[in-house]
Amino acid sequence: xxxxxLETLEAESIYIMREVVxxxxxxxxxxxxxxxxxVMLHLAMKTFYPNKLPFPLMHIDTTWKFKEMxxxxxxxxxxxxxxxxxxxxxxxxKMGVGPYSHGSSVHTDIMKTQALKQALDKHAFDVAFGGxxxxxxxxxxxxxxxxxRTEKHQWDPKNQRPELWNIFNTKKHKGESIRVFPLSNWxxxxxxxxxxxENIPIVPLYLSKQRPVVDRDGVLILVDDDRIPLKxxxxxxxxxxxxxxxxxxxxxxxxESSAKTLTDIIQEMLSAKTSEREGRIIDFDHSASMEKKKxxxxx
Amino acid sequence: xxxxxxKYLMEQENKQxxxxxxxxxxxxxxxxxxxxxxxxxxxxxxxxxAELHATSKKFGTQxxxxxxxxxxxxxxxxxxxxxxxxxxYRFFSTDKRKFIVADTPGHEQYTRNMATGASTADLALLLxxxxxxxxxxxxxxxxxxxxxxxxxxxxxxxxxxxxxxxQEIFEKIKNDYLEFSNGLxxxxxxxxxxxxxxxxxxxxxxEYTKWxxxxxxxxxLENIPLINEKPNKNFILPVxxxxxxxxxFRGFCGQVADGGISEGDPITIxxxxxxxxxxxxLVSDKKSSFCSKGQSVTLELEDEIDISRGDIIFTEDSSCxxxxxxxxxxLWMDDNRMVPGRPYTFKFGVSESNGSVxxxxxxxxxxxxxxxxxxSLELNEIGIVNIALDKKIPMAPYTESKALGxxxxxxxxxxxxxxxxxxxFALFRSDNIHWHKMDINKASRSNAKNQKxxxxxxxxxxxxxxxxxxxxxxxxxxxxxxxxxVLDGDNIRHGLNKDLGFTDVDRVExxxxxxxxxxxxxxxxxxxxxxxxxxxxxxxRLARDLMGEEFLEVFIDVPLEVAEARDPKxxxxxxxxxxxxxxxxxxxxxxxxxxxxxxxxxxxxxxxVAADMIIKKLTQIKVI
Numbered sequence: 001x002x003x004x005x006l007e008t009l010e011a012e013s014i015y016i017m018r019e020v021v022x023x024x025x026x027x028x029x030x031x032x033x034x035x036x037x038x039v040m041l042h043l044a045m046k047t048f049y050p051n052k053l054p055f056p057l058m059h060i061d062t063t064w065k066f067k068e069m070x071x072x073x074x075x076x077x078x079x080x081x082x083x084x085x086x087x088x089x090x091x092x093x094k095m096g097v098g099p100y101s102h103g104s105s106v107h108t109d110i111m112k113t114q115a116l117k118q119a120l121d122k123h124a125f126d127v128a129f130g131g132x133x134x135x136x137x138x139x140x141x142x143x144x145x146x147x148x149r150t151e152k153h154q155w156d157p158k159n160q161r162p163e164l165w166n167i168f169n170t171k172k173h174k175g176e177s178i179r180v181f182p183l184s185n186w187x188x189x190x191x192x193x194x195x196x197x198e199n200i201p202i203v204p205l206y207l208s209k210q211r212p213v214v215d216r217d218g219v220l221i222l223v224d225d226d227r228i229p230l231k232x233x234x235x236x237x238x239x240x241x242x243x244x245x246x247x248x249x250x251x252x253x254x255x256e257s258s259a260k261t262l263t264d265i266i267q268e269m270l271s272a273k274t275s276e277r278e279g280r281i282i283d284f285d286h287s288a289s290m291e292k293k294k295x296x297x298x299x
Numbered sequence: 300x301x302x303x304x305x306k307y308l309m310e311q312e313n314k315q316x317x318x319x320x321x322x323x324x325x326x327x328x329x330x331x332x333x334x335x336x337x338x339x340x341x342x343x344x345x346x347x348x349a350e351l352h353a354t355s356k357k358f359g360t361q362x363x364x365x366x367x368x369x370x371x372x373x374x375x376x377x378x379x380x381x382x383x384x385x386x387x388y389r390f391f392s393t394d395k396r397k398f399i400v401a402d403t404p405g406h407e408q409y410t411r412n413m414a415t416g417a418s419t420a421d422l423a424l425l426l427x428x429x430x431x432x433x434x435x436x437x438x439x440x441x442x443x444x445x446x447x448x449x450x451x452x453x454x455x456x457x458x459x460x461x462x463x464x465x466q467e468i469f470e471k472i473k474n475d476y477l478e479f480s481n482g483l484x485x486x487x488x489x490x491x492x493x494x495x496x497x498x499x500x501x502x503x504x505x506e507y508t509k510w511x512x513x514x515x516x517x518x519x520l521e522n523i524p525l526i527n528e529k530p531n532k533n534f535i536l537p538v539x540x541x542x543x544x545x546x547x548f549r550g551f552c553g554q555v556a557d558g559g560i561s562e563g564d565p566i567t568i569x570x571x572x573x574x575x576x577x578x579x580x581l582v583s584d585k586k587s588s589f590c591s592k593g594q595s596v597t598l599e600l601e602d603e604i605d606i607s608r609g610d611i612i613f614t615e616d617s618s619c620x621x622x623x624x625x626x627x628x629x630l631w632m633d634d635n636r637m638v639p640g641r642p643y644t645f646k647f648g649v650s651e652s653n654g655s656v657x658x659x660x661x662x663x664x665x666x667x668x669x670x671x672x673x674x675s676l677e678l679n680e681i682g683i684v685n686i687a688l689d690k691k692i693p694m695a696p697y698t699e700s701k702a703l704g705x706x707x708x709x710x711x712x713x714x715x716x717x718x719x720x721x722x723x724f725a726l727f728r729s730d731n732i733h734w735h736k737m738d739i740n741k742a743s744r745s746n747a748k749n750q751k752x753x754x755x756x757x758x759x760x761x762x763x764x765x766x767x768x769x770x771x772x773x774x775x776x777x778x779x780x781x782x783x784x785v786l787d788g789d790n791i792r793h794g795l796n797k798d799l800g801f802t803d804v805d806r807v808e809x810x811x812x813x814x815x816x817x818x819x820x821x822x823x824x825x826x827x828x829x830x831x832x833x834x835x836x837x838x839x840r841l842a843r844d845l846m847g848e849e850f851l852e853v854f855i856d857v858p859l860e861v862a863e864a865r866d867p868k869x870x871x872x873x874x875x876x877x878x879x880x881x882x883x884x885x886x887x888x889x890x891x892x893x894x895x896x897x898x899x900x901x902x903x904x905x906x907x908v909a910a911d912m913i914i915k916k917l918t919q920i921k922v923i
Binding site: 002004005006007010014018019021045046047048049050051052054138141142161164165166167169171172173185187197263270 | 303304305307308311312313314315316385386387388389390392396397399411412414415418419525539540542544545548552553554581583584593594595597608632644646647648649701705706707709714715716719
């Protein structure tokens with residue numbers, strides 16, 4: 001009896017998580033609230049069933065996330081009785097850093113990348129789970145499942161440890177850390193199929209509905225609160241939109257869609273002409289930009 | 300519409316996963332082939348295509364055409380150099396299967412990355428440039444694919460467009476390869492004439508190769524039966540982690556390596572040999588009456604037995620070898636070569652042990668498959684080795700069980716993965732050598748001498764003052780009635796180690812012997828002063844591990860210029876003039892100790908003061 005591809009992927013992810021718990025001193029799961037995090041959390045709960053997760057979740061809150069993401073996060077945490085750490089870069093808040101005042105790359109660096117490093121150092125986490133997938137982006141496709149970071153959280157793409165069979169080298173020196181990606185071999189379609197099959201709760205922003213948006217250089221941005229600068233006389237348009245990926249609301253483009261259910265989403269995906277990261281403004285810089293950010297410590 | 304999607308999802312759920320690699324020599328077009336497969340199966344999105352147009356203009360090697368290789372070569376250095384450095388994983392699916400492709404580098408220097416991709420592959424696409432035919436890298440990659448137990452090879456005879464789609468050329472390359480592969484164990488080999496650049500025989504039969512009546516590449520990938528390893532009725536579960544996060548639950552977790560098991564079945568634990576029965580099975584988090592190969596499970600047993608990570612749960616009738624000595628194949632993956640005797644960590648699935656290569660039997664020339672004598676293994680070399688572990692580990696020949704027969708080698712200092720290995724068979728030599736238990740032991744011997752034994756391990760370059768300080772230290776200890784012994788480099792090399800020279804390999808063996816002699820001196824209850832250059836961290840660590848607490852590392856530190864000016868034996872002069880090879884500090888490295896117990900700057904203090912520093916430390920730690 002051979003396993004289906006989703007069963008194979010599920011077994012592999014569970015194996016990876018157990019390997020971390022068996023060898024790490026102080027692991028943490030990065031929880032970004034999106035669909036990949038939802039699947040990763042669901043798998044983690046299966047992995048340690050009937051017991052609770054033996055590590056905390058951590059959300060790096062840039063203070064510019066969609067309101068619906070935050071309320072969904074809090075609902076999930078209380079529903080499953082999870083231990084959640086929320087970390088905000090308070091220095092960044094004091095300096096008033098935001099995507100409008102400082103631009104997307106400064107904002108992402110200070111409120112996300114630097115914040116993540118602060119939080120990992122503060123709690124002395126030696127292993128951090130992330131929900132990244134290899135099919136998302138070219139430099140991710142090259143990354144190991146157990147991806148080693150120096151004391152300064154840097155990634156050296158040219159010097160990665162060979163990863164053989166399912167034997168993972170989890171050794172590191174004091175101060176060094178490992179980022180572990182249990183969903184490495186999942187594709188976007190696998191994620192949706194699994195959400196559908198397992199009935200995993202997701203943020204409603206993935207489903208289409210009438211929402212107020214403004215057009216910024218051809219990208220539809222949701223008017224999530226009054227921090228978004230409106231042009232003189234501009235009023236938000238009501239459009240039937242949804243999001244394929246979730247990040248900071250001013251940096252995440254909505255797509256016009258009538259997909260109101262999971263099956264609609266999958267239907268839409270099967271005929272999609274653009275990749276999910278297209279809506280991510282931070283990826284637009286140039287072709288190796290993700291690799292650069294990752295070398296600096298971005299997830 | 301929604302019903303269609305549900306139907307589609309049902310079909311999707313029953314798809315199987317096929318993992319394959321592309322390999323072959325540089326410029327055979329591996330990345331182009333994958334780019335083409337993704338493009339043809341409509342998995343390139345518009346924004347990716349737009350980026351491809353832009354990067355093709357900037358880096359592309361195909362003139363005005365799209366350079367599909369740039370879709371997979373994702374690292375900045377790869378795009379700039381136009382080569383593949385590391386394995387990239389790519390995904391696509393058709394109506395029949397989901398595929399994970401590992402695109403592996405062709406350059407010889409990145410062979411280890413190719414092996415990384417091959418270790419998890421069900422099938423290999425081996426590319427051959429129709430213009431050049433078989434190349435050394437074709438043999439090398441075939442050998443590795445075969446060694447790792449991949450049973451299906453598909454020869455992609457590529458760039459057929461550049462040889463006018465010649466059947467003659469195709470047949471010749473195919474026959475050359477079949478002749479070569481007689482020496483391998485690969486079960487199924489087929490060949491397809493292809494142009495990855497133009498798309499011939501990728502998705503459907505090409506008009507230009509009417510003489511070819513076989514499947515297109517995609518048809519082949521969709522239809523090839525997935526060969527599982529020989530179905531095994533024996534159940535094997537390496538225990539990965541014990542779930543006892545709550546008091547009333549003890550579950551043994553892991554991924555089933557082979558066979559299947561049902562509720563109520565009797566099991567045996569290796570190595571304790573304890574027996575019990577399966578009480579409950581959880582597949583992921585769902586209760587199930589049965590579990591089988593590949594599933595991540597949690598098992599509860601009828602009896603309370605002590606089981607920990609690394610133990611193995613077996614069905615009662617199966618057997619497994621538990622050994623600390625075995626013969627295997629080793630592929631070396633590090634720039635620092637493998638030297639027999641040097642300590643490494645060996646990780647087998649979920650269990651690990653310290654150990655070393657006790658014997659390098661021979662190296663394999665993977666271009667000719669000939670065996671060659673060797674004293675060490677360099678990067679990307681393969682050898683047949685005996686390995687001695689510090690503890691017994693359950694294992695099986697790789698050909699019988701990938702899960703129990705594969706291991707990685709980890710460097711104890713850098714923590715890097717430096718090698719990959721396969722078990723050939725277990726050796727039982729250590730069972731025949733019984734450690735003689737004596738009635739008089741180390742404690743009684745040292746009590747008789749009214750002292751605590753210790754090994755004082757000097758390290759430092761030639762002419763740093765080791766022997767001088769050792770001599771004074773011994774006199775001081777002797778004067779207070781202590782029983783001592785000095786092991787000095789020059790003396791030992793005249794006798795015990797006179798067969799050894801000064802190459803890295805011999806230096807490692809030199810120190811291994813000295814460390815073991817010191818250990819015997821320690822057992823004899825002596826305060827032993829070891830005065831050798833001992834240039835490598837790894838061997839000093841071996842000595843420390845062997846001695847345990849009863850070990851002091853003393854770094855006799857002096858700038859090279861000072862030692863060279865001293866040069867009491869005229870050795871530096873000889874080395875500088877080229878008359879003495881492999882001299883530490885000149886053409887052979889000295890690795891400075893990170894955390895010596897005592898650090899002596901012998902150019903700043905006298906040998907007498909240095910000896911007193913050591914006496915003081917010995918007093919502090921209550922040796923004297």
